Amino acid sequence: MTDKIYRKPIPIPTPESDFFWAKVSQHELWIQRCVDCLKPFFYPRMVCPHCLSDKIEWFEVSGRGSLYSYMINHRPAPGFEEDSPYAIAIVQLEEGPRMMSNIVGIENTPENLILDMPLRVVFEDITPAITIPKWRPDETIKYG
C-alpha cells in the first residue's frame, strides 16, 4: 500500500459480492459454482445462471489463467493517467469463467502481451478493506 491518494474507482461490495471482496482482501480468489449442475460462474449471483438453482457455493480457484483478449488504452480514465497506456485485459480462468483485469509485472505493449500467455493472479491492496485482483505473466510456464 502506498501513501499516495488512490484516485481510481473502488468497488463497493453488494450482498452478492461481499464474500468475493472479503476473500480478495485476504489475497484469495474465490468464485461461485452451482451445487445442482456443478457449473462455475462469475460475476457473483444469488442463483445459478445455468439452471436457476439457489444452491450456490463458493470455492477458491487455482489463481491460474491465460490472456484471452485485451485492449491497450491510450486515453486514460480519471485516476489512471500515470499508467497510460495500460491494458484492459480479459483473463480466462483455468476453471472456465472469464474476468476483466489489468496485467502487471510486464510493460503493456502488443509485443509483450501475447494471447493465451499463462497468467497468475496477484493482489493489490488499495485500502485496509479493499484489495483488487490483478494478473501477471506466469514465468513458471514457458510460452511463445
Place this chain on the structure above:
Amino acid sequence: MESLRYKAAIVGASETTELGIIPDKTPFQLHVDASVNAIKDCGIDKQEIDGIATTMNPASLAHYLGITPKWIDNTQVGGTSFLIHVRHAAAAIASGLCETVLVSMAESGRSRVGDTSLSTFSEPTLEGMKDSSFPGQFESIYGVYGPTTQFGLGVLRYMKETGTSHEQLASVAVAQRKWSNKVPRAMYRDLITVDDVLESRIICYPFHLLECCLVTDGGGALIITKSDRATNYAKNPVYILGTGESVETPIVSQMYDMTSSTAFKISSKKAFEEADVSHSDIDHLMIYDAFAHLPIYGLEDLGFVSRGEAGAFIEQGNTSPGGDLPMNTNGGGLSYTHTGMYGMFAIQESVRQVRGEAAHQVPDVKLSFCQGVGGMFMAAGSLIFTNSSPH
C-alpha cells in the same frame, strides 16, 4: 404470434435540418426539428399520429407537438432502441393498438447543449469513484472509460481465432469513406487508404482514430402507419417486411462469446424468418458501426459470410461502391455521423436507399437490411425493408 410482415410501412422519414455540429440546439429542440421534418416529409396531418416511441420522455414530446397518443413506447437499450421502436410500432399497429406512430431520436452528443445527463463520468473523489453496479465492481476498477475501452475487447481474440489482419480491420473505414465521398451531409468525405488508418493515432489498441466513430449532434424521426393506408402520402411507402430484437449482457467482459454477438444472431434470424427472404435477396445492408469491428461481427453473425471471412470480404471491395453487397452507404458512424445512439441514422439511410433518394444511391434497391446494436453488444435490433407492394 402472427408475423409482422407487410403490416406497417414507413411513410415519413427525416433527419434534423442540420447535422454534425449544432451548438445552439438542445436535444429536445432537435427531437422537435426531426419530428416536424418527418411529418412534413409525408404531408400527414399530425392529428393522425396516435402513437409515440422515443428514448426521451414521450409525454414531453407529445405535449410539445400537441399530440395525444393512445400508445407509447419508451424502450431504452442504447443506439438500437429506434430499430426496436419500429418493431414495437409495427406490432402495435398490427394488433390495432394505434394506427400511426412517430418514432423520434435526437442527441447533442458533441455540443452537449443543455444536457448534463450525457456526461457519463463524474469527477473522481479523493477516495476514488465508488460504484456498486456489476460493471462498476468488476470493470471500472480496471480503467475502462467509455465505449472506446470496452466495445472492442474481444477483437484481438477474434483476430487470432480467424486470422483477420489489422489491415482488414482498417479496410472497414476505407470502404465506408468510398461511400461518404459522395454524401454532402457526411462529416468526413475525403478518400483514405489502409495506411492512413493504420498511421492515425492509436486510441485504444488495436483501434486507431479512423476506426472509431465520430461524435456529433443531430437526430431523426419516422412516421409509421398501417400498410393498407401507406399509399396515401407524398412518398412511396417503405414496407416493414421483417423485424427482430434481443439483448445479451450489460457487462461486455461477460459476453457468452467475445468474438460474436449472440443478440445479433437471434435478432437477425428472426427478421429473416419473418420477411421470408434469404441473404442473397438483400440489395443493401446497414450494420451499425460504432467501431470498425462491428460490420465484421455483423456480416458473420447475420450470416452474410461464414465465420472468419468478413475481413477479407470487406477488404476485397464486396461492400464498397460497385460491390455485390453495398454496406453502410452513408459512410456510417465512422464517416457520416454518430451522435451516440446511431441506429436512427442507419434506418434513415435504409429508407433513402429503398426510396431511391440516397446521396450515394445504389441502383435498384428493393430490399434493405438494417442491423442495430445497443450498448456494448448489450442489445440488438434488426429490420428488413422493401419498396415492393404487398401482393
